[in-house]
Amino acid sequence: MTVVVAIGTRKGLWLARSEDRVSWQVDGPHHAMQEVYAVAFDSREGLRLLAGVSSPHFGPGVSLSDDLGASWEESSTPPIAFPVQDASLERVWQLQPAPASQPGVVWAGTQPSALFKSTDGGRSFEFVEGLWNHPHRPDWGEGFGGQAVHTIVPDPADPDRVLVAMSTGGVYRTADGGKSWEARNKGIKAYFYPDPWPEFGQCVHKVAQHPALASRFYAQNHHGVYRSDDGGDTWQSIAAGLPTDFGFAMVVHPHDPDTIFTFPIEADGRRFPPEGKCRVYRSTDAGATWTALGAGLPDTFYSAVMRDAMCTDDAPVSGVYFGSRSGEVYASPDEGETWHQVAAHLPDVMAVRAVVVPS
């Protein structure tokens, strides 16, 4: 079994390859000196690697590779462009292939906060006007990282249902293919407002869903870890068993809807792992209890893991992966029990995605 891990950083993309998920060969940088905030593997037809790349000088774009990085294809015309007068694309934060039942459909989340849809596998994208025209949009805030749709969760069965999330904007859901959107933040606390329970404006950092259980979502917030069992209508805290409720990442096990992973960070005002120890936390009961996983991870670690810098592969025994602001990447071949270093001394890791290469 060959696993490839795509590592998007602030200065390019690296690719790591392993047969045993213990020892790794790393090559790169691809797209050197470009920020890579979004990476995705699309294995619905063949295997395509998509990267949201952004040059500080020459602007953003989307780059595709159908040969695992040996060659890249980038459209000469901008694949994502705002058709409105008051906005232009600043960065692609998320590239999300739709389920296998919708071949060719890839969603893109951008800064400024907008959603785009591709039906040709990521070569070109159409603007989703319904979200842009939402009456809440003028009041969506701008987190430290910029105002962006950074999370897209397409429903596993119904192509008309999509959930998106943005920092200091919150969770929004459509049931009509993107024409209309409703804020879905009931129960998520926004402690940084005078009224901490607003309809929208919550600082959601990541939302994840298991395809076998479409009614359930998990969310890691800017303080607050939540689960929804009713499709996002209401949210309940699942933070009680964690050392802290701050963090960025939230990942669901590929084969078990009750198993989730996160990387807690002490607090908004102290963005270090608790006690300065590098630890992934796993729950196998949908957030009721949590276990710290640290075998092979450093005990002195004052870095953080960003919202898209943690993922799993879908091998029978799932691998778990994360990368840090300090340029380290770790892999677990056994669902978090033990960890091995994939790479170190890279630029800040912004996105990590893994795939089992089809044989």
Place this chain on the structure above:
Amino acid sequence: MKVTVLIPGVLRGVVDGAASVEVDVPPPATLGAALDVLAASYPGLDRRLRDERAGLRRYVNFYVNGEECRRLEGPGTPLPEGTEVQILPSVAGG
């Protein structure tokens, strides 16, 4: 109006390796009009110089006969016959 556009090394890959490109700009010849002509032949260059609203990218400088266009009239800067437009990425980043 004949204008010469000098391409920085880092962008020559999207103009078939050329160090400079000659463009014929219809009147009234401005920097923006010259970039429009350039875009028709080299869309991959244009998207790196301007966003989708034709705004000049913040960290790309356009020297019109030696003067950065933002000190002149920006994209509206007139280009006399024989103008040399030098494109240079600004010094930025870490």
